[in-house]
Amino acid sequence: MAPAAGADGVVWLAINAKYSHTSLAVRYLREAVPGSRILELTINDYLLPTLGAVYEMHPRVLGIACYIWNIERVKELLQLLPKALPDCTILCGGPEVSYEADLFMKAFPMVDYVVRGEGEEAAAALCKRLMEGKSGAGIPGVAWRGADGTVHEGAAVVVPELSALPFPYHEEEMADIRERILYYETSRGCPFSCAYCLSCATAGVRYLPLPRVLQELAFFVRADVRQVKFVDRTFNAKKAHFLPILEYIAGLPSSCRTNFHFEVAIDYLDDEVLSVLAQMPRGRVQLEIGIQSTNEETLAAVSRVNHWQKIASHIRTILGFRNMHLHVDLIIGLPGEGMASFHRSFNDVFALRPDALQLGFLKFLKGAAMMGLVERYGYEYMPMAPYEVLRSDALTYGEIRWLHTFEDVFERYYNAGRCRTATAWLTERFAGGDAFSFWQRLADWWEVQGYHRRNHAVRKLYAYLLAFAKSLGAGKGDLVRLDALLRWDAIRKEGVKAFPEGLAWRREWRDKVLVEVFPMDIVALVEGRAASKVETAVSCKEICVYMSTHC
Numbered sequence: 237m238a239p240a241a242g243a244d245g246v247v248w249l250a251i252n253a254k255y256s257h258t259s260l261a262v263r264y265l266r267e268a269v270p271g272s273r274i275l276e277l278t279i280n281d282y283l284l285p286t287l288g289a290v291y292e293m294h295p296r297v298l299g300i301a302c303y304i305w306n307i308e309r310v311k312e313l314l315q316l317l318p319k320a321l322p323d324c325t326i327l328c329g330g331p332e333v334s335y336e337a338d339l340f341m342k343a344f345p346m347v348d349y350v351v352r353g354e355g356e357e358a359a360a361a362l363c364k365r366l367m368e369g370k371s372g373a374g375i376p377g378v379a380w381r382g383a384d385g386t387v388h389e390g391a392a393v394v395v396p397e398l399s400a401l402p403f404p405y406h407e408e409e410m411a412d413i414r415e416r417i418l419y420y421e422t423s424r425g426c427p428f429s430c431a432y433c434l435s436c437a438t439a440g441v442r443y444l445p446l447p448r449v450l451q452e453l454a455f456f457v458r459a460d461v462r463q464v465k466f467v468d469r470t471f472n473a474k475k476a477h478f479l480p481i482l483e484y485i486a487g488l489p490s491s492c493r494t495n496f497h498f499e500v501a502i503d504y505l506d507d508e509v510l511s512v513l514a515q516m517p518r519g520r521v522q523l524e525i526g527i528q529s530t531n532e533e534t535l536a537a538v539s540r541v542n543h544w545q546k547i548a549s550h551i552r553t554i555l556g557f558r559n560m561h562l563h564v565d566l567i568i569g570l571p572g573e574g575m576a577s578f579h580r581s582f583n584d585v586f587a588l589r590p591d592a593l594q595l596g597f598l599k600f601l602k603g604a605a606m607m608g609l610v611e612r613y614g615y616e617y618m619p620m621a622p623y624e625v626l627r628s629d630a631l632t633y634g635e636i637r638w639l640h641t642f643e644d645v646f647e648r649y650y651n652a653g654r655c656r657t658a659t660a661w662l663t664e665r666f667a668g669g670d671a672f673s674f675w676q677r678l679a680d681w682w683e684v685q686g687y688h689r690r691n692h693a694v695r696k697l698y699a700y701l702l703a704f705a706k707s708l709g710a711g712k713g714d715l716v717r718l719d720a721l722l723r724w725d726a727i728r729k730e731g732v733k734a735f736p737e738g739l740a741w742r743r744e745w746r747d748k749v750l751v752e753v754f755p756m757d758i759v760a761l762v763e764g765r766a767a768s769k770v771e772t773a774v775s776c777k778e779i780c781v782y783m784s785t786h787c
Contacts (some may be wrong), residue, residue: 245295254280262274263327303330317346338389422471433469502546518560522561555588598617614629646675654727658698666710698738
């Protein structure tokens with residue numbers, strides 16, 4: 237039988253991917269069990285200090301949120317917990333243990349219970365039993381051990397009425413976390429059935445009442461938080477729900493600094509929604525758009541439908557508003573998507589010039605329909621988190637290994653907003669406008685230099701492109717032009733206080749930067765018009781004002 241514990245003896249542990257992240261799950265659980273406490277650490281903390289931080293909380297019941305990004309650290313911690321806290325009852329929950337709970341509990345016998353599925357109500361019922369000194373056996377949504385050690389899995393559960401869940405944030409904690417990313421949801425479930433995702437594991441989509449959502453958003457604005465990231469899997473699944481939210485956000489006062497991040501199916505937006513997005517103050521909203529592939533056969537294999545013409549049209553339209561960040565996703569390793577197909581998908585999406593193009597690698601998540609496609613497409617993948625693809629019948633391991641280098645180089649430059657002008661010119665000059673071919677050649681050169689095995693200071697990244705251009709046979713005139721473009725990019729990205737090494741800087745410090753170092757007028761360069769030579773000194777402030785207005 238589990239030991240009795242007061243609510244103040246219940247601790248919910250989140251091991252986040254980064255310090256800038258917060259955990260929504262443990263805050264929901266804190267509300268589900270009044271008087272319980274939360275502890276947020278990161279995967280970057282060393283193991284023994286992590287154990288020490290848990291020990292300092294003196295939990296009688298410890299609940300651990302288990303995700304793909306932290307499960308390996310959780311497994312390490314579990315082996316130490318009985319030695320430091322021998323009387324502690326250990327609960328685990330989250331997507332990493334909701335599936336195959338029996339195997340997990342057999343592998344980690346120190347785990348007393350696993351909460352399966354959406355755990356707020358199940359965890360509350362379990363903790364009530366434990367605080368009464370009773371066993372948690374038989375509670376819906378809870379896996380437990382019988383007297384003979386047999387694991388009884390139970391079944392995963394959902395919270396049918398989201399309105400039953402209290403708001404998970406406290407006024408008194410906001411001063412400490414308002415500069416971090418605060419996660420929030422207005423719905424659970426997804427209307428789509430993509431094989432690689434777990435969001436469709438439950439049927440239908442459930443929503444919070446709209447008046448409550450607007451009230452809670454007002455709380456974040458009053459608290460002056462930096463970013464609210466919605467975890468709704470498809471924010472625009474129901475127009476009657478999401479459009480009033482967008483209208484509310486658009487109407488917030490100009491003094492509001494909070495940024496709101498949504499994941500949307502952009503092909504399902506209409507003219508009315510686009511009109512509202514056009515009215516958003518600059519920086520108020522950012523959108524994440526999962527495209528994943530433009531190969532229709534590949535998309536069909538994972539039960540996904542993209543309306544490509546609408547996607548492309550809407551992305552161009554929204555980028556034309558110049559008021560929000562657009563982040564789009566492709567997945568490497570989807571069924572039937574070999575190098576030639578990925579080349580096309582990359583170029584299709586890159587041609588739209590999104591603010592960021594994230595290249596993710598296919599993951600085989602427990603409980604996802606993708607697991608049923610492993611044999612058909614000859615997949616091999618990592619047996620431990622993050623369960624990434626290693627090879628398939630369309631991609632060899634060598635190709636996937638190289639694509640990691642490709643992704644790393646692309647992340648350092650394009651997605652970091654670095655050297656955009658220079659790489660665009662190089663792409664036209666040396667790759668005939670074929671973006672994938674340019675980044676492919678840069679990734680190949682990167683590996684020849686051994687750069688894929690090193691860390692790199694930002695100040696060196698600009699000169700690397702000069703060296704790369706020389707390897708392509710760039711002549712003196714090309715190198716002079718590229719040097720100027722790189723200096724322009726450096727001021728644009730790093731500011732006037734950083735002058736990356738290896739470039740032909742000429743500077744007058746403090747208030748002036750000599751624009752004669754650029755062989756073309758600033759406006760002409762930014763707007764893509766023909767170059768014109770200038771010999772004028774322009775103040776740093778004027779450059780920054782121009783960039784903030786036009787770039």
